[in-house]
Amino acid sequence: MTHDVQAAVVMEKDGPFTIRDITLAPPRPGEVLVRNNSVGVCHTDIIMREQFFPVTFPAVFGHEGAGVVEAVGEGVRSVAPGDHVILGFNFCGSCDNCLRGKPAYCLDYYGWNFSGRRVEDGTSAISMDGREISGHFFGQSSFATHSVCPERSLVKVPQDVPLHLLGPLGCGIQTGAGAVLNSLEVEAGSSIVVFGTGGVGLSAIMAAVVAGATTVIGVDTRPERLELARELGATHTIDASSQDVAARIASLTGHGAHYSVETTGSPQVLPLAVDCLRVTGVCGTIGASPMGTTAAITMNNLIFGRTIRGICEGDSVPGVFIPRLIELFRQGRFPMDRMMRTYPFDDIEKACADASEGRTIKPVIVFD
Structure with missing residues (x-):
């Protein structure tokens, strides 16, 4: 009926x-x-x-x-x-x-x-x-x-x-968390920069903490979101509206970050998310852009082992990954x-x- x-x-x-x-x-x-x-x-x-x-x-x-x-x-x-x-x-x-x-x-x-x-x-x-x-x-x-x-x-x-x-x-939470835990397989002791601290970006930050990353940087233009990012485990935050993002990341990571996650879908942000990486670093791009959007990437930066990795739904098998996130939540770790x-x-x-x-x-x- x-x-x-x-x-x-x-x-x-x-x-x-x-x-x-x-x-x-x-x-x-x-x-x-x-x-x-x-x-x-x-x-x-x-x-x-x-x-x-x-x-x-x-x-x-x-x-x-x-x-x-x-x-x-x-x-x-x-x-x-x-x-x-x-x-x-x-x-x-x-x-x-x-x-x-x-x-x-x-x-x-x-x-x-x-x-x-x-x-x-x-x-x-x-x-x-x-x-x-x-x-x-x-x-x-x-x-x-x-x-x-x-x-x-x-x-x-x-x-x-x-x-x-x-x-x-x-969707949103498993996408951000899965990008870190499934797609990039962020290692303990590594560094990661998350561009955009909305729901997907904050999920990525919480997952980076679970993974044991020791330098977790959140980048945004909203002070209140950056404050929450720190409360959820970001070791550093950068206000892109008032700071030189590239210079700040370089000072925090030395040779650049091991990983970056781009959640904004902005063609201006993606090149920065690639440029902030150290040699052999990996950028995961998640943000949805209007159809046909292009971004200008410095090609020589890719020659030296840097990778751009497109990510959908955090490479998740939902029936496996979601119960794991729920258990992390129940334990107070997510x-x-x-x-x-x-x-x-x-x-x-x-x-x-x-x-x-x-x-x-x-x-x-x-x-x-």
Whole structure:
């Protein structure tokens, strides 16, 4: 049977999130119906309203959901009604990259996460006013009270950890932490510079502390974020609005940093993130830029062993990596809750505005 639920729908390009009644189809074989407890607000959700990637409106976004399983489709075995789950990104599970344990690099990552439809047959589980609309954003479209998700993208989580703290693990937090722990494999005693101290950057800083890096530098233009970066483990911070970033990094690291992480997506920042490295250093680039954006890299700097490494979803296998982050949180070694602020569903536009203007690092929408 279908379900009449509510969702924050974007009706047109650059339009607001407006809460509307929608109809959600029942889960098909291999799918799961989740009653969402909460959902993190990610920069990607906000820029999708600008057609950052091609999308057909009306559309329902949201991709850091957490909730409780209400029903399962035929063949679902890994979760059951009543289970607490995180809603992660989608992937095919059968291409060469997925089979090699690299689901974030699924060969049809775009189709499974951004097309607005099921890849298998082009349908949508979401209808409004009698017609299907774009959904299945990252396999979930969790800016809604309920979501229909593929079983493979769900991560079962312990029930003794508040659900509203866990949704952001599905994208932003696992991306930043995974960049450090999975992609770059930052070593104990090494140095790392993190450009941008939003949710992804702060996750990278906390992960660098877990990894045992002894010089952890956060770079931003917002003093309040730099202060939080220090509280979360950064050994040094640099205010890019008032300091010479390159000179400061050189003075702190001597021959340059072993690693850098670029989270801003700025074509002006990426060259700096490469130039600050020592010989054989590695820069991980995470920040999402508008399609077609280019950056000017000094080619001779790469000849001497420096590497630029593109990173998606922190090279994470969510079912393996997310439980590890949860355990670190439970032990007090990964205090991700320090970044979060909750908002009721009705205030989703305020949450997005606060995120865009830097008043909140990681907004989390909590449903009634």
